[in-house]
Amino acid sequence: MALTREAIAEKLAAVGYIADRDLATALWLMDLLKRPLLLEGEAGVGKTEVAKALAALHGAELIRLQCYEGLDQNAALYEWNYQRQLLAIKAREGEDPEVIEEHIFAEEYLLERPLLAAIRRLEPPVLLIDEVDRADEEFEAFLLELLSDFQVSIPELGTITATAIPRVVLTSNGTRELSDALRRRCLYHYVDFPDVDREARIILARQPDIDTALALQVANMVAAIRKEDLRKVPGVAETLDWAATLVGLGIHDIRREPEAVHDTLICVLKTHEDRAQVTREVSDRLLGKVA
């Protein structure tokens, strides 16, 4: 099923993800070249959402692997079901040890973890490897092997080859430099904060009962806040929270309610310093810019 770029953009919008043209191109290219997609960008720009939208778009299952330091094969790939193995050993006590060994290291005693699950599906799923920069170098090397061959070897069982090649999306926040080899393996897309127009459309897509004018105001206001010197720049999720809050309060024009705006900015500003920095004067000044 080869979709064109335009079809991908349309379908993404239909599942609630407003993508820019470049992202649609990247997703189209993933299918054409069968390469994984590496997404980089600030926290909160919607990198993880891309994978969710991609899964929805293809009607595929989303398999997610959250990376952390010390993540190893047992947590990422497979684990044996020890309880069942112990039971099986007890039940067959007295038999030839080699026969038992063969029996308990069979597929039915295997517990799938995300990576193994991703290559054993009949329909190609979307595999999201989230925050790959948090895992250590050993895991990155292992991942590289998996991503190039789409097969894994389990010492007790043998090699398992992918039944369907999953669509792989990797995300990174850039806390650690990724290896060149991994970068080269992947297509690259830098996800930026959406511009005002696109953010307004995102708000409208996710918060259908909001006025178009208010959505535009909120997007403008958040764009202005992002230009302030903040410790934690608000992401799209924060914008959506704030829009929902304003709708809940029954506000239709934020310029008329400066007090409510300042009070509800806790949805957007998530550290004490940022909160202290955006005083009533600052929020009024920013409101003034929102035409």
Added chain:
Amino acid sequence: MIASAGAPARPAEPQGALGADLRRRLTGFVHTLRDNGYSVGLAETGDALAVLASPAGRQISALKPALRGLFSATRSDWRRFDEIFDAYWSRRGVHRFQSAPAANAGRALDRRRASMQPPPAGPSGLPDHTRRGDGPEVESEADGRGRREGASPTAALTSADMRHIVDPDEVARAHALAARLARHMRARLVRREQARRRGRRLDFRRTIHRSISHGGTPIDLVWRRRKEKPLRLVLLLDASGSMSLYTAFFVRFLHGVVDAFHEAEAFVFHTRLVHVSPSLRDRKVARAVDRLSLLAAGIGGGTRIGECLAAFNRWHAKRVINSRTAVIIVSDGYDTGEPDALAAEMRRLRRRCRRIVWLNPLIGWKDYSPEARGMQAALPYVDLFAPAHNLESLAALEPYLARI
């Protein structure tokens, strides 16, 4: 380069579907990208042909983002791509991004490298010291690099003479300290675990495997515990004129560190960055120091910390730094370059390594506050900012260094 053989089946670009001219243009474009620092392999070029053969190949609005995603590997690649793409394909600014035919590409790259790092010295007055020994080939290169460059080589020879550092007592003490540090800093616990005879947690898989022959009774227990990995130390020593009082001492320390640590690399910088660990690996202190004094012949001029860090990040960081690396920068922070550039390079370095220690000899002085602009720019990225101007002060730091 990625072997395309191992990759899953990609759409083959039908032979002859694209004109020979277009292929040549694409090859030229790939070379241009390589000249601009992109790492583009054969696999990427093949994929680019597939993109050109697809429907997107006929619209430039689709082609540009597609090739950008394919050829970029980092954010800076991503940002610069449009400019290079436009310049190449619209034949604007061709003189700037010289569209290099295959034969020229290598030379262009060489030229670029040559401008970043000076080539090995030709006959420049001093005898080529290292070629005499049987050291590895790298040394002669590093040797030439360091000797030729520098702000004012002649003045430097007198102001930063390092030969007197071969006082045996001093050397022994510096080595003892480095060895002590190495013992304490050697291992970092990482969160990855490995099977051991004793440990914190049971390794179920191995235990069960061993219990089969006992009918499932776990008699041989296998445990898991955290793996220990050696800490890697990278030292960057500022050898500029303003540091000349301390250079001699730190070179001794450098030699001790390279000698005692399992994994250590040393660099000296002033207006240029010089990789000195190969010369320091010589166990004979006198000979090593002899070599280094030749290497550092350019030492004593102004400092360009930002540029030297940029050179380090660009050429060495990938190879010498991993996530278990502590970087120690020894400098007074008097930078003649732009503080913003220094801050940017510090940020880049910060992302690669575990810890950054900045030892500043001037902190030992009364009334000193880190006011040098360079120091101000670098401080936000530093984990430990401490004084060190002689052996005693460095020894006093030992407990802090051991904990980083």
